[in-house]
Amino acid sequence: MIETKTLPTQYVSRPGALSTSSGKTLRTDEMIINMGPQHPSTHGVLRLEIVVDGEIIVDVIPHIGYLHRCFEKHAEHMTNYQQVIPYCDRLDYCAAINEEHSYVLAVERLLKIEVPERVEYIRVIMAELQRIASHLIAVGTFGIDAGAFTPFLYAFHDRELILDLFEMTCGARLLYNYFWIGGLSHDIPPQFIEKTKAFCKYFPARIKEFNDLLTYNEIFVKRTANVGVLPKDVALNYACSGPMLRGSGVNWDLRRDDPYSVYHKLEWEPQLGKGEMGTVGDVWDRHIVRMREMEVSVRIIEQALSALPEGNVQAAIPKRIRPDAGEIYARTETPRGELGFYVVSDGSGTPFRVKGRAPAFVNLSALPAISRGAMIADLVLIAGSVDIVLGQVDR
Amino acid sequence: MEAFQDLGFWGTLLVTVILSALPLVFILLYAFVTLYMEMKVAAHVQDRLAYMRTGWHGILQPVADILKLLQKEDIIPVVADRKLFILAPYIVFMGTYGGFAAIPFTSVFIGANIDLGAFFIVAISSLVVVGILMAGWASNNKWSIFGAVRSVAQMVSYEIPTALAILIGVMITGSLNLQEVTKFQVGGIQDWVVFGGPLPLVQKLLIIPFTITTFVILIIASLAEVNRTPFDLPEAESELVQGFFTEYSGMRWALFYVAEYANMFLVSAVAVAFFLGGWGSPFGEFLSGPVWGFFWFVLKGMALVFLQIWLRWTLPRLRVDQLMYTSWKVLVPFLFVCIFAIGIILVL
Numbered sequence: 001m002i003e004t005k006t007l008p009t010q011y012v013s014r015p016g017a018l019s020t021s022s023g024k025t026l027r028t029d030e031m032i033i034n035m036g037p038q039h040p041s042t043h044g045v046l047r048l049e050i051v052v053d054g055e056i057i058v059d060v061i062p063h064i065g066y067l068h069r070c071f072e073k074h075a076e077h078m079t080n081y082q083q084v085i086p087y088c089d090r091l092d093y094c095a096a097i098n099e100e101h102s103y104v105l106a107v108e109r110l111l112k113i114e115v116p117e118r119v120e121y122i123r124v125i126m127a128e129l130q131r132i133a134s135h136l137i138a139v140g141t142f143g144i145d146a147g148a149f150t151p152f153l154y155a156f157h158d159r160e161l162i163l164d165l166f167e168m169t170c171g172a173r174l175l176y177n178y179f180w181i182g183g184l185s186h187d188i189p190p191q192f193i194e195k196t197k198a199f200c201k202y203f204p205a206r207i208k209e210f211n212d213l214l215t216y217n218e219i220f221v222k223r224t225a226n227v228g229v230l231p232k233d234v235a236l237n238y239a240c241s242g243p244m245l246r247g248s249g250v251n252w253d254l255r256r257d258d259p260y261s262v263y264h265k266l267e268w269e270p271q272l273g274k275g276e277m278g279t280v281g282d283v284w285d286r287h288i289v290r291m292r293e294m295e296v297s298v299r300i301i302e303q304a305l306s307a308l309p310e311g312n313v314q315a316a317i318p319k320r321i322r323p324d325a326g327e328i329y330a331r332t333e334t335p336r337g338e339l340g341f342y343v344v345s346d347g348s349g350t351p352f353r354v355k356g357r358a359p360a361f362v363n364l365s366a367l368p369a370i371s372r373g374a375m376i377a378d379l380v381l382i383a384g385s386v387d388i389v390l391g392q393v394d395r
Numbered sequence: 396m397e398a399f400q401d402l403g404f405w406g407t408l409l410v411t412v413i414l415s416a417l418p419l420v421f422i423l424l425y426a427f428v429t430l431y432m433e434m435k436v437a438a439h440v441q442d443r444l445a446y447m448r449t450g451w452h453g454i455l456q457p458v459a460d461i462l463k464l465l466q467k468e469d470i471i472p473v474v475a476d477r478k479l480f481i482l483a484p485y486i487v488f489m490g491t492y493g494g495f496a497a498i499p500f501t502s503v504f505i506g507a508n509i510d511l512g513a514f515f516i517v518a519i520s521s522l523v524v525v526g527i528l529m530a531g532w533a534s535n536n537k538w539s540i541f542g543a544v545r546s547v548a549q550m551v552s553y554e555i556p557t558a559l560a561i562l563i564g565v566m567i568t569g570s571l572n573l574q575e576v577t578k579f580q581v582g583g584i585q586d587w588v589v590f591g592g593p594l595p596l597v598q599k600l601l602i603i604p605f606t607i608t609t610f611v612i613l614i615i616a617s618l619a620e621v622n623r624t625p626f627d628l629p630e631a632e633s634e635l636v637q638g639f640f641t642e643y644s645g646m647r648w649a650l651f652y653v654a655e656y657a658n659m660f661l662v663s664a665v666a667v668a669f670f671l672g673g674w675g676s677p678f679g680e681f682l683s684g685p686v687w688g689f690f691w692f693v694l695k696g697m698a699l700v701f702l703q704i705w706l707r708w709t710l711p712r713l714r715v716d717q718l719m720y721t722s723w724k725v726l727v728p729f730l731f732v733c734i735f736a737i738g739i740i741l742v743l
Contacts, residue, residue, distance in 0.1 A: 055715055148711040219711045
């Protein structure tokens with residue numbers, strides 16, 4: 001059941017692997033095609049080496065590294081701990097706030113400082129807004145993968161509203177550098193609460209519209225149900241996380257199981273794939289988990305907004321951050337799954353080592369296991385449902 | 396065209412050339428309009444505006460697009476099969492354009508008034524398949540060959556339901572000549588074949604469910620014939636880059652595009668001629684005549700083209716096996732039932 005053999009870096013053709021239909025003269029063979037790095041649906045610069053028998057996929061070998069930017073080495077050569085934060089933004093440019101959150105959390109735990117409660121609430125609001133924005137990209141581009149272009153623009157329209165909220169708060173629309181060690185770069189502006197409440201009121205109706213247009217569309221369901229099934233045990237063995245893991249029915253969400261910020265004070269439930277349209281862990285399940293997580297995020301934001309305390313947005317931290325020698329692993333639930341930063345300090349002003357555990361990279365490793373035997377059109381959908389961001393995969 | 400019988404060889408040739416060029420003029424004008432319509436419909440479906448700068452509401456944008464395409468570099472890949480690569484778009488366009496010969500645009504104009512009109516259209520539009528396979532093969536690109544093979548499988552499969560649906564039209568109207576077929580249903584909207592045709596009332600009431608089913612199937616099958624969503628597998632962008640015309644650029648690419656658009660109108664025109672009364676006015680004698688006939692024909696055709704565009708920007712795409720399933724296990728059996736039932740009703 002569980003694939004343990006290591007993948008070859010180059011596929012070796014096996015003559016006679018496919019049955020020949022009429023004896024000697026007609027030779028059938030597998031064909032190797034190269035999908036990406038410049039392909040419309042590889043979501044960035046992923047290169048997939050696909051071995052196909054007609055339309056059926058025999059093997060898939062992902063080749064990564066086209067967007068490698070030496071993040072971990074850069075982190076060791078900054079002047080101080082704060083300068084790493086903008087680099088974290090650039091890991092997963094679709095969910096920059098969540099990346100910052102993990103890193104900031106790691107450094108704060110290393111420094112053993114407490115941040116004001118207002119900061120924690122604002123961080124939760126921002127992280128959940130970012131989660132919605134990121135899931136909107138995921139489900140929108142997933143629609144394109146399935147051949148429907150219109151849902152993509154609907155998703156981007158709503159994402160734009162969230163980006164406006166971010167812009168209002170910290171001036172940036174994509175890479176925010178908003179979470180600082182011990183606090184935030186700015187307090188939220190006065191109109192923010194009102195506008196976010198308006199968004200929370202408006203957005204659930206849009207989710208319903210999106211579901212009507214795409215999620216429950218007969219053709220879409222036929223395309224996605226029972227495709228790319230990732231069973232529970234395989235998901236656990238590949239250490240998948242996020243919607244990919246929950247889509248397979250594993251009840252695991254770091255916001256609840258390894259609480260950080262103020263998630264434990266709010267009422268919400270992780271969403272799981274139930275196999276409503278086909279098998280548990282199919283592509284449709286991963287899609288619906290994302291759709292429902294957006295609804296959950298709206299509920300979290302509403303609660304956090306009403307519980308938002310007054311106060312300072314910056315804890316008292318030393319001007320020069322010099323954690324005691326030691327190491328820490330802090331993780332948060334990003335839209336793609338468990339993002340952890342392992343930070344080692346040698347007592348100096350710069351991190352000795354920063355290691356990122358990228359969920360997109362780990363989730364991508366399960367792609368070959370669930371794509372074999374599918375069709376090319378399915379592979380596109382499976383890759384889309386993994387929801388990779390190559391900036392995070394390659395770091 | 397009986398009026399042009401005694402013009403001698405050169406006269407006949409000249410008349411023939413002019414008459415066969417008329418649909419070309421129509422296709423080019425129609426391509427402009429549809430290009431604009433496609434973009435505007437897409438934009439409004441997607442909650443945006445599309446072109447707004449080039450002229451009033453961007454009305455000149457198609458002109459700009461064509462001018463851009465004319466200036467583009469004509470790239471032929473080094474490894475491509477040069478002759479086939481150059482020839483393919485013309486074959487595709489020929490197959491489509493040939494079909495326009497038997498289309499009755501109005502009561503006084505039909506390119507070639509042949510008695511086997513419907514048969515001719517079904518036959519000549521199969522030529523498109525050859526062109527597409529040629530384009531895919533000659534491009535020497537794996538994605539192109541995928542697109543071409545998919546396209547051939549798809550178009551060959553969907554010619555069966557199309558032909559069967561047309562056959563039902565022939566059974567009811569009793570003619571293969573599209574001009575005759577249209578004349579059969581000029582009495583207004585109640586005489587259209589989709590609503591049972593001008594049959595006695597009891598027969599008409601019995602036949603209506605079957606004709607409507609047939610019409611819907613014809614529309615579905617024609618979507619597949621012209622490679623439009625949800626059957627746009629041959630050029631599925633998210634899977635096959637651009638399918639069989641991945642390697643094409645400039646005017647050669649534009650020719651494929653015009654052929655696709657022309658094909659959209661061709662299948663709509665066949666559906667209109669057989670099921671929606673062709674050039675006949677929906678109000679019987681009111682607003683009829685050759686000029687109004689042309690207006691009604693184009694209007695009905697464009698309504699179906701609009702339907703195709705609308706569906707394209709709404710629906711996802713099917714998978715290859717589901718495509719074949721739809722054709723062979725859903726559409727064809729339904730049509731057999733329709734043929735059987737309509738045959739019995741007509742004999743009654």
